[in-house]
Amino acid sequence: SQKIEQNSEALNIQEGKTATLTCNYTNYSPAYLQWYRQDPGRGPVFLLLIRENEKEKRKERLKVTFDTTLKQSLFHITASQPADSATYLCALRSNDYKLSFGAGTTVTVRA
């Protein structure tokens, strides 16, 4: 069966450090992988999309890598700030266009 696993439910880090989140998948052959941010009481908000032929993508302090051999994406928040505290979700589309989400990793950045 298809699975998307985000390796930790919660990540607590000190302000200024880099947070690294992992997304592993099985039985998908995605051409794209997406990352979203979800704040309490709000819907997920799209952050970044990375294509299978892109090793790395950056947006401001965010960096995403995509390794189709390892079937893994890493999501980095550099120089983290308390405002980065949220749940981060990775998402993949299957061949029938369904966008499926991992369970998310909740990041808490301590001042």
Add this chain to the structure above:
Amino acid sequence: DTAVSQTPKYLVTQMGNDKSIKCEQNLGHDTMYWYKQDSKKFLKIMFSYNNKELIINETVPNRFSPKSPDKAHLNLHINSLELGDSAVYFCASSQQGGINSPLHFGNGTRLTVT
């Protein structure tokens, strides 16, 4: 302007009742979705419509019936509500349902069935 808006934000009702959740998007997108987020925060797709046509219908009890009067609206009607239906329901939209199109979500409807 809110891009994807859902009403109501909170819905508390008793078992056995019938209720509806409404969703509207002003992004001009062709595809709309309903997702369910359970108590473990896991987001699961329920339905998807493209230009008013149902294209994804996951294994959902037939007590749940989506309706799309036009491509800017996707409503969800739930009959004979059960305790297990308690969750947050999210509406979303995307451009043409393409394989790389990001989803734009509403802020959810928290349904509590007592």
